[in-house]
Amino acid sequence: MGSETYHEPYDVLSPGAREMHRAIWSLIEELEAIDWYAQRAEVTTDPELEAVLLHNREEEIEHAxxxxxxxxxxxxxxDEKIRTYLLKTAPITEIEERSEGGEGGGEDEKAAAPARPQLGSGRGLGIGSLKGR
Known part of the structure; x- marks a missing residue:
């Protein structure tokens, strides 16, 4: 699918642009897979299948x-935008306002350190059941 999404002729794009295109489409595909596994896990009635699907979702998050x-x-x-917005605790729109106002992009905000479940820990993603949400 990624090769069908070029908006300019492939042969006139630089190798760097083609590599970035591959990476962006790979990210898109991983995000789609995350969504698919989450949806499937939410509707299955089999707890073992749910665990497998959530494990697969976790793997796709790693890939993304x-x-x-x-x-x-x-x-x-x-790089700049990731450093501005990710792993911050302030409301996202406040970070944007500071960033656009020239106040350093929320760089003084403390980085959030969410707990990260380990693969094979049996704890899944640490988000509880997706059923009934």
Whole structure:
């Protein structure tokens, strides 16, 4: 699907633009898979299948973050925006207001350190059941 999404002729795009396109489409595909697994886990009536689907979702989140990190490392604007918005505790729109107002983009905000479940811990994603939500 990614090769069908070029808006300019492939042969005139730089190798860097083609690599970024691959990374962005890989990220999109991982995010879609996360959503699909979450939906399936929410509606299944089999607890064992739910656990498998949530495990798969966790794996896809890992893949998505790896893609996002590659993109951050290769694109200065992504790097800047990720450093401005991610892992902050202030309301997102306040961070935006500070960033646009030239107040450093919320850099003084403390980084959030969410608990991270370990694969194979049996605790799933640590978000409880998705049923009934």
């Amino acid at each position: 973050m790896m893609n996002l990190e590659w993109i951050r490392r290769k694109d200065a604007l992504f």
